[in-house]
Amino acid sequence: MSHLIVQDIHKSYGALTALQGLDLTVEKGEFFALLGPSAAGKTTTLRTICGIEAVDQGRIIFAGEDITGTEVRGRDMAMVFQSFALYPHLSIYDNLAFPLRQSGMAKGDVTQRVNEVAEMLRLGHTLARKPGTASGGEQQRVAIGRALVRRPSLLLLDEPLTNLDAKLRFDTRAEFKRLHRELGMTIVFATPDELEALSMTYLLQNHLLRGVTFGTIKK
Numbered sequence: 001m002s003h004l005i006v007q008d009i010h011k012s013y014g015a016l017t018a019l020q021g022l023d024l025t026v027e028k029g030e031f032f033a034l035l036g037p038s039a040a041g042k043t044t045t046l047r048t049i050c051g052i053e054a055v056d057q058g059r060i061i062f063a064g065e066d067i068t069g070t071e072v073r074g075r076d077m078a079m080v081f082q083s084f085a086l087y088p089h090l091s092i093y094d095n096l097a098f099p100l101r102q103s104g105m106a107k108g109d110v111t112q113r114v115n116e117v118a119e120m121l122r123l124g125h126t127l128a129r130k131p132g133t134a135s136g137g138e139q140q141r142v143a144i145g146r147a148l149v150r151r152p153s154l155l156l157l158d159e160p161l162t163n164l165d166a167k168l169r170f171d172t173r174a175e176f177k178r179l180h181r182e183l184g185m186t187i188v189f190a191t192p193d194e195l196e197a198l199s200m201t202y203l204l205q206n207h208l209l210r211g212v213t214f215g216t217i218k219k
C-alpha cells in the first residue's frame, strides 16, 4: 500500500477556495514534488497533510490508516516551514529538544537524540547559541533537525531552497540527498520552480520526477 494517499481534499478560507478536490499518492521512500506558482495551494496541502490545518472534505490515509481526524502530534510526520519558524528566544539546543520534550521524553534520551541530530547536521558548535546568531545555512539545518528529532517516517518541506542563496541551495540539495539516502524517509516538498523540482529529483532519483503540478491538473 502507498505510504501517503490524499483523496479529494477540499479546503476553503472563507470565500477563497485553496484546494478543490486534490488527489495524490506517494510511495514509501519516494521524493515527491508539489509544483506550482505562488498561491496555488502548496503550503495548504502540506499543512493539511501534517494536520496543522483541518480539511473541509476528503481523506488522508497514511501508513494504511485514516488519519484525517488525527491531531498533529499523533501523525508520524514533520514539516519544515519555508521561513524556518525557529524559536528566537530558545538556544539551538532547546529548539532541537522542543518536540522531544513536548512528547514527554526522558531528559537523558532527549540529550542523546539532540546530540545525534546535531552531529548529523553539523550543528554541534552552534548548540548554545540563539538562532539569530546562526548563519542562514545553519538556521536551515536547525529547522530540518527540529523536524527530524522525532524520526518521522514522512518529512514535509515547504520551499526548502527558496530563502537560500545560490551556494546554500547547492549544499542544501546535497544535504537532502544524504538524508534521504541515509534515513530512507519519504519526502514531499513544495516548490514554485520546475528546474528546482527537476534538480532535486535528479539528484535523488535519477531523472525521475514524480509529483503534482498545481494549476494544470484537477485542483
Ligand SMILES: Nc1ncnc2c1ncn2[C@@H]1O[C@H](COP(=O)(O)OP(=O)(O)O)[C@@H](O)[C@H]1O
Pocket (backbone or CB within 6 Å): 013, 016, 017, 018, 036, 037, 038, 039, 040, 041, 042, 043, 044, 045
Ligand atoms: N490562513 C489563511 N487564511 C486565508 N487565506 C489563506 C490562508 N492560507 C492560505 N490562504 C490562501 O489560500 C491560497 C493558497 O495558499 P497557499 O497554500 O499558501 O499557496 P502556495 O503555498 O502555493 O503559495 C492563497 O490564495 C492564499 O492566499
Ligand SMILES: [Mg+2]
Pocket (backbone or CB within 6 Å): 042, 043, 044, 158
Ligand atoms: Mg507556500
